[in-house]
Amino acid sequence: MEKNTNRFPMSQVYGFLLSLILTFAAAGIALKTSLSFHVVMWIIGSLAVVQAALQLFMFMHVTEGEDGKAQVINIVYGVFCALIIVVGTIWVMSFGMHNH
Known part of the structure; x- marks a missing residue:
């Protein structure tokens, strides 16, 4: 239908x-x-x-959609990338100046 x-x-x-x-x-x-x-x-x-x-x-x-598994994998990958970017940015901005 x-x-x-x-x-x-x-x-x-x-x-x-x-x-x-x-x-x-x-x-x-x-x-x-x-x-x-x-x-x-x-x-x-x-x-x-x-x-x-x-x-x-x-x-x-x-x-x-028919393939719900692929959508979940894509969402998990997107969240992982966002977390890496945010955590990496905070880490560099917080501790990156100690080498100077």
């Missing part, structure tokens, strides 16, 4: 609205609360991870 592709994409609208809510929640927490810097950073980081997962499922169509 063929899917109806002419309907309005409500799931994308819901994903967009949820992304906006998460963004405004992070901004509100950062600007309007008196929490410590570290707590605010952990909350913003957690909301960012939730928003990234939301966008993967709502906009990137991770659950669609």
Whole structure:
């Protein structure tokens, strides 16, 4: 049976609205609360991870397709590359000046 592709994409609208809510929640927490810097950073980081997962499922169509295993491998590889870049950048910026 063929899917109806002419309907309005409500799931994308819901994903967009949820992304906006998460963004405004992070901004509100950062600007309007008196929490410590570290707590605010952990909350913003957690909301960012939730928003990234939301966008993967709502906009990137991770659950669609016949070969779900390849999509999971690609996502794991992308997360691995991002972690290497972020951790490597922090390491170089923190400890790279000790040789001078």
